[in-house]
Structures are given as structure tokens and as C-alpha cells.
Amino acid sequence: xxxxxxxxxxxxxxxxxxxxxxxxxxxxxxxxxxxxxxxxxxxxxxxxxxxxxxxxxxxxxxxxxxxxxxxxxxxxxxxxxxxxxxxxxxxxxxxxxxxxxxxxxxxxxxxxxxxxxxxxxxxxxxxxxxxxxxxxxxxxxxxxxxxxxxxxxxxxxxxxxxxxxxxxxxxxxxxxxxxxxxxxxxxxxxxxxxxxxxxxxxxxxxxxxxxxxxxxxxxxxxxxxxxx
Numbered sequence: 752x753x754x755x756x757x758x759x760x761x762x763x764x765x766x767x768x769x770x771x772x773x774x775x776x777x778x779x780x781x782x783x784x785x786x787x788x789x790x791x792x793x794x795x796x797x798x799x800x801x802x803x804x805x806x807x808x809x810x811x812x813x814x815x816x817x818x819x820x821x822x823x824x825x826x827x828x829x830x831x832x833x834x835x836x837x838x839x840x841x842x843x844x845x846x847x848x849x850x851x852x853x854x855x856x857x858x859x860x861x862x863x864x865x866x867x868x869x870x871x872x873x874x875x876x877x878x879x880x881x882x883x884x885x886x887x888x889x890x891x892x893x894x895x896x897x898x899x900x901x902x903x904x905x906x907x908x909x910x911x912x913x914x915x916x917x918x919x920x921x922x923x924x925x926x927x928x929x930x931x932x933x934x935x936x937x938x939x940x941x942x943x944x945x946x947x948x949x950x951x952x953x954x955x956x957x958x959x960x961x962x963x964x965x966x967x968x969x970x971x972x973x974x975x976x977x978x979x
Contacts, residue, residue, distance in 0.1 A: 786908045837872040837885065844882040847870045851899045851908040852884075854955070855916045856972025862934055867919055869897070886919055896918065909955035909969055912950035921945070934972055938962060 799850035804812045840848065848871055853929055856866055870885040874894070880901045887894045897915045901910045920933035936959050946957040955969040967973070 753763035796869050807953060837870070837874045840871045840873060840882065840884070844873075847882045847899055847901065848884045848906065848910070851912045852916075854909055854968075856912055858957075859916070859920065864920060864933065867916065870894075902951075904953075906950050906953060909916040910948040910950050913955070913969060917945060917948070936961075937966065938964070 754954050767824065788893055800884075803815065848869075852869060857865050859866055865891055868887040870887055873883040874885045875883055875896050881898045882901060883898045886897055899911060899912055903911070917933060932943050934947050934957060936944050938959050939961065944960070948969060949956055949958050949959045949960070951965060957969055957972065959965045959966060960963065
């Protein structure tokens with residue numbers, strides 16, 4: 752794992768898909784409910800069904816069951832187990848993840864931003880063929896999953912991961928008195944907005960969505976994002 756800096760931050764003001772890693776309560780949250788489980792427990796899938804019936808109601812649960820089927824519930828169960836016992840990535844998976852992350856880490860550093868604490872371990876199982884990683888929060892308890900699809904080109908993987916890192920950066924920068932756009936568009940300092948990650952001419956680039964112009968390749972950001 753590459754060295755990174757993860758400074759303290761205020762309580763998360765954006766409740767969202769973050770999951771705890773409390774050693775005493777492995778599981779997943781759903782509207783505030785928590786399912787405790789042990790890996791390999793055959794009752795976990797049925798416990799999951801019962802929990803969803805209670806929180807969603809029978810009608811909505813029936814729609815979900817029809818939609819995802821038994822395979823979907825099994826996948827949810829495996830993700831629950833991974834949330835409690837993350838799976839280390841293979842060397843091949845690790846190489847894919849860090850190859851996509853490297854130019855984004857360079858741009859974060861160029862912007863004067865801290866680097867995310869990226870863990871090369873899977874905390875969830877995704878349906879599509881992809882490599883999953885984890886960004887650990889500074890509190891050491893919560894975090895958010897990131898992923899890179901395997902069946903796309905490397906430059907597409909960089910652009911895909913860029914959107915996820917932007918979400919992390921926006922969350923970290925959140926403060927009522929501070930702009931929270933990363934990376935900020937240098938063309939519009941008076942109307943700040945973040946750049947958009949795209950693939951053009953087989954390269955992952957930062958673009959301005961207003962002018963549609965390419966600002967720079969991802970990994971070559973040189974102008975720090977403005978700060979108050």
C-alpha cells in the first residue's frame with residue numbers, strides 16, 4: 752500500500768453509503784438496523800431476509816426478492832461477510848487498482864489535498880467483474896468502497912475511479928466556509944465547479960463541462976485548487 756495522509760475531519764455531514772468496521776458488530780446497516788453475523792453461519796441469509804421483511808415490509812420485500820433472486824441474497828451475504836473480514840486483493844487485482852489510482856493521487860498532491868488511505872482489500876462483492884478497494888476514514892471505523900471494472904481500458908478505469916475519488920475529496924473538504932469542488936476548474940474561478948473526468952483520444956483527462964475543453968490529462972494537474 753502506498754503511503755498516505757489521512758488527517759482528522761469533522762463528523763461526516765453527508766450520511767451515505769459508508770459502513771463501519773467495528774470488530775464487535777460485523778454486518779451492514781440498513782436504515783439504522785444492524786445485523787450481527789459470523790462468517791460461515793448458515794442462518795445469515797435467512798436472518799438477512801427476515802431483517803429486510805421487517806424494515807421494508809412484505810410488498811417491497813417481495814419486489815426485491817423477485818428482482819435479485821437467490822443469487823442476489825447470496826451475494827449480499829458474501830458482502831456482509833467481507834465487511835467483517837475483508838479479503839486481501841490478489842497481486843493482479845492490486846496492480847489494477849493502484850495503476851488507476853496513481854495519477855489521481857498525483858493530482859490530489861498537486862492540489863494540496865491529503866491522500867486517501869486506500870486499502871487494497873475487498874469489503875464487498877460486486878455483481879460485475881471488477882476490483883474492489885476501500886478508503887478508510889480517519890476515525891478508523893468507517894469507510895467507503897471504491898471499484899474499478901476489469902473489462903474496460905486502463906484510461907477508462909482511471910476516469911471511472913476519478914469520479915469516486917472526487918466524491919471522497921468533496922466529502923473531506925466539506926465546510927460551510929470552504930469551496931468543496933475538486934479539482935476546481937481554473938477557467939471559472941468566479942463560478943466554481945469541479946472538473947469532469949472523461950476519456951478523449953484514448954487518454955483520461957480533466958475537462959470543463961461548461962466549455963467542454965480539456966484542461967489537462969489526469970495525473971498532470973499543476974494548478975492548486977483555490978482556497979479561501
